[in-house]
Structure formats: structure tokens, C-alpha cells
Amino acid sequence: MPEAWGPLKGTSDESKETLNKVGKKYDKTWAQVVLRYQIERGVVVIPKSHSQERQQQNLAVLDFELEDDDKQLISQQ
Ligand SMILES: NC(=O)c1ccc[n+]([C@@H]2O[C@H](COP(=O)([O-])OP(=O)(O)OC[C@H]3O[C@@H](n4cnc5c(N)ncnc54)[C@H](OP(=O)(O)O)[C@@H]3O)[C@@H](O)[C@H]2O)c1
Structure with a gap:
């Protein structure tokens, strides 16, 4: 099973902005969106x-x- 050692570092300000927009729908932050996305990918x-x-x-x-449409957007970050 793949492991992400450093799943948050290196996220650009531009990506954080997009990820925060996605997170608003779920009442989550950009970092929580990233972590959830990776978990859903296994x-x-x-x-x-x-x-x-x-x-x-x-x-x-x-x-x-x-x-699914949010995952598609996140995959482009
Ligand atoms: N990356 C590697 O190559 C590597 C290699 C071996 C071991 N590790 C270990 O793996 C773990 C990963 O650490 P890492 O620092 O490499 O990468 P990381 O966890 O992806 O990034 C840490 C950075 O993200 C910030 N952060 C954490 N949670 C956040 C949140 N919810 N919202 C906003 N910012 C957040 C932290 O700032 P704040 O502290 O200010 O919250 C810190 O600047 C560590 O235990 C490390 O020792 C990593």
C-alpha cells in the first residue's frame, strides 16, 4: 500500500485556493481535502x-x- 510521507508540504498557494473552494462544500480546509483525496485513492x-x-x-x-467532480478537480492540482 503506498504511503505519503509529506502529503501537505509543497502545496502551492494557487492550489490551496482551489482546494479551499472545494472544501467549503464539505466544511473542510484545503489540507483536509488533500488528505481525504489521498485516503480515497488508497x-x-x-x-x-x-x-x-x-x-x-x-x-x-x-x-x-x-x-467525483471534485476529485477530478483535485487531481489537476
Ligand atoms: N517528507 C519526507 O520526505 C519525509 C521523510 C521521512 C519522514 N517523514 C515524516 O513524515 C511526516 C510528514 O511531515 P512533512 O513535514 O515532511 O510533510 P507534511 O506533513 O506534508 O507537511 C508539514 C507541513 O504542513 C503544515 N500542516 C500540517 N497540517 C496542516 C493543516 N491541517 N493545515 C495547514 N497546514 C498544515 C505544517 O505546518 P504546521 O506545523 O505549522 O502546522 C508543516 O509546514 C513527518 O512525521 C516526517 O518526519 C517525511
């Missing part, structure tokens, strides 16, 4: 954060499911 994600709030956000990605 990738094990290993995010790191020094912020307790963001650590909690990174765990809260199992309570929504991305729609």
Missing part, C-alpha cells in the same frame, strides 16, 4: 503539524466523501 497519509488544532483537523477526515 494512499496512507502521514501528515505532521506543530499545531494541536491542525493535528485535530488532520484526524477529522473520515466523516465526509468527495464527489
